Amino acid sequence: MELPTRHFFRGDDGYEQARARTVWNARTPERYPDLVAQAADVDDVVAAVRYAAAHDLQIGIRSGGHSWAGNHIRDGGVLLDVHGLDRCEVDAEAGTAVVGPGVGGSVLAGRLWEQDLFFPAGHCKGVCIGGYLLQGGYGWNSRVLGPACESVLGLDVVTADGEQIYIDGENHADLYWAARGSGPGFFAVVTAFHLKLHRRPRVCGSSLYVYPIELAEQIYPWARSISAEVDRRVEFQMVASRAVPGAGLDSPGIVMASPVFADTEQEAIDALALLETCPVRDRALVAVPYAPTDLETWYAGVMSNYPDGYRYATDNIWTSASADELMPGITRILETMPPHPAHFLWLNWGPSPQRQDMAYSMEDEVYLALYGVWRDAADDEKYGDWARSNMAAMEPLQTGIQLADENLGRRPAPFATPEAMARLDRVRAEYDPQGRFHSWMGRA
Ligand SMILES: Cc1cc2nc3c(=O)[nH]c(=O)nc-3n(C[C@H](O)[C@H](O)[C@H](O)COP(=O)(O)OP(=O)(O)OC[C@H]3O[C@@H](n4cnc5c(N)ncnc54)[C@H](O)[C@@H]3O)c2cc1C
Structure with missing residues (x-):
């Protein structure tokens, strides 16, 4: 052979x-x-x-x-x-693309942007669509467009016995169902994704607020109280870290940078207006209720939290717990947080609409994720367990986890409904009876 x-x-x-x-x-x-x-x-x-x-x-x-x-x-x-599988063929008229798994989401997004098209690619450079689309895909404007896997029309795959097949809702429908949400446990090799493209939103903007971390006890309960009302065109997120160099702050802060996608500037401004209701708004160190922006600016802002060459350990939970239930865990997270660029992300996500029928089947109102980030291998022991241990402590409040920031090898947790897991096992047994492809870490 x-x-x-x-x-x-x-x-x-x-x-x-x-x-x-x-x-x-x-x-x-x-x-x-x-x-x-x-x-x-x-x-x-x-x-x-x-x-x-x-x-x-x-x-x-x-x-x-x-x-x-x-x-x-x-x-x-x-x-x-398969990083070398990097074809990227866009059919602007049909609103579709065929893209290899080794194409960076930001590369795809950039190409589409120039043609007035859009895809809910991930928020960071470097992430390729291979792993991103299999696990769900929380991208730009995903609160409106859905996790990116909902825009996967079909896939070219090589199965466990080396056959090349095309899968979609009609062909090998079970494997297509599994490909959208099984993430790092998928049991075939994807060689191309057939994608549905979207129209580029006419207006892309963002708000930006920076608060000192001492205000956490007012900010998080307020964020929880408005979470169901945040316009779906707004990605309301908060990043807490021990410094905010971008805003010239060398003490701990909470950054709220919330992208918005709309048809007119006025709609964008109106959609963001709720963030002005923060009870400590007058104590914001930076407050920009709305500014137009573009992809490059967004990517640059996000990437300041994910520098190359650093050591990372992550974990996360989905939750719909109340602020009272969440605050003890959040306080512990903030107190134990390693130095910048380690950070704590709060992402306002739900309530979500009915999703397509696919393996991706678990989400909730709020997403909490911890990113332990440090430079020196000598600090592995000091910082390596911060994310896992804090999420483990909040386990009674978790509905499940997102595969995007999974740490299943260290903390097994549900990432799909029990029904979806049972179906995944059945489909795996059919398409990969010998277990040729590795299953999720932490699971036999
Ligand atoms: C800096 C950073 C930022 C991120 N931002 C986001 C974000 O904004 N939104 C979001 O949803 N996620 C985000 N993620 C998570 C990211 O989407 C996942 O880690 C994703 O799996 C990465 O895809 P990849 O192809 O780069 O990684 P890989 O490590 O190559 O793939 C991950 C796993 O997917 C499977 N896989 C990959 N390619 C194939 C294939 N061709 N066929 C079959 N199985 C395959 C494998 O099991 C593999 O272990 C981020 C991750 C990082 C590191």
């Missing part, structure tokens, strides 16, 4: 470089596949999958390598790197 031209067995020159380059997090997992295979095209993918089947090896797949946990890097088996 032939392998892709570029492959490295453990012990080969180039193996460690090929393994390490598959993870963006500087904390490269201490897990070692037998073989790293780099696919340049679909034939390479087929070859790698058939080789793995012939040698009874399991497969981990990498597109952009932005899984915080490095989910694709496992001990033994094949690490199949």
Whole structure:
């Protein structure tokens, strides 16, 4: 059985470089596949999958390598790197695109923007659509457009026995159902996504408020009290950290930077007006109720929280708990938070509309996520468990978790309804009876 031209067995020159380059997090997992295979095209993918089947090896797949946990890097088996599958064909007239898994969401968004088109790509540069779309996809304007996987019309995949098939609502409908929400536990290799595109909103803007962290006890309960009323065109989010260099603040602060998407500036201003009702509004260090913006500015702002070359450990919960229930956990998070750029994200999400029938089946009103971020490996012990331990302490308040910021290997938690999990197991047994593809970490 032939392998892709570029492959490295453990012990080969180039193996460690090929393994390490598959993870963006500087904390490269201490897990070692037998073989790293780099696919340049679909034939390479087929070859790698058939080789793995012939040698009874399991497969981990990498597109952009932005899984915080490095989910694709496992001990033994094949690490199949499909980052090179980066076609991007846009049919502006039809409002569709065919895009390879190795294409960065920001790259896709940028190309569409120029053509007055839009896709709910993720909020950060570097994240590729391969992992992003499989797990759901919380992107620009996703409160209106839905998690991005709802805009996946179909997929080209290579199955566990090395067959190339196209899947959608009519063809292999069960596998299509699974591909939209199973994330790092999907059991086929995606070689292309067929996407529905959207019209670019006429007005894109943002509000920006920065508050000192001492006001947390007023701010979070207020945010919870308005959460159901926030206009769906507004992504209301708060990031707390020990410093806000962008605003010249070297003490702890809470940044509310909320993108808005509308047809007119007045609509955008009106949609954001609720954020002016914060009871400590007069103590804001920065207050910009509305400013027009564009993709590049947004990406630059977000990326200041996710610098390259740092070590990351994340965890998260969905919740609909009350402010009274949440505040003890939030206070503990803020008190124990490591130095900037570590941060705590509060994202106002629900109440959500009825979703399509797909494996993605768990969400709630509020999303809380912790991002432990530090530079020095010597601090792994000091900061490595901050995210997990604080989310574990709030477990009684969690409905479940998002796969985007999963830490399942360290803290197993539900990410789909029990019915969806049972169906995922059934579909996996049908399409991958030998368990060729790794399951979610933390789950046998
Ligand atoms: C800095 C940063 C910012 C982020 N921002 C957002 C955000 O705004 N919204 C959001 O929803 N998420 C966000 N995420 C989470 C991100 O979407 C997920 O980690 C996603 O899985 C990354 O996709 P990837 O292809 O880059 O990663 P990878 O690590 O390559 O993929 C993750 C997993 O998906 C599976 N997989 C990947 N490609 C394939 C394929 N071709 N076929 C089959 N299985 C595959 C594998 O199991 C793999 O382990 C962010 C992550 C980071 C690091």
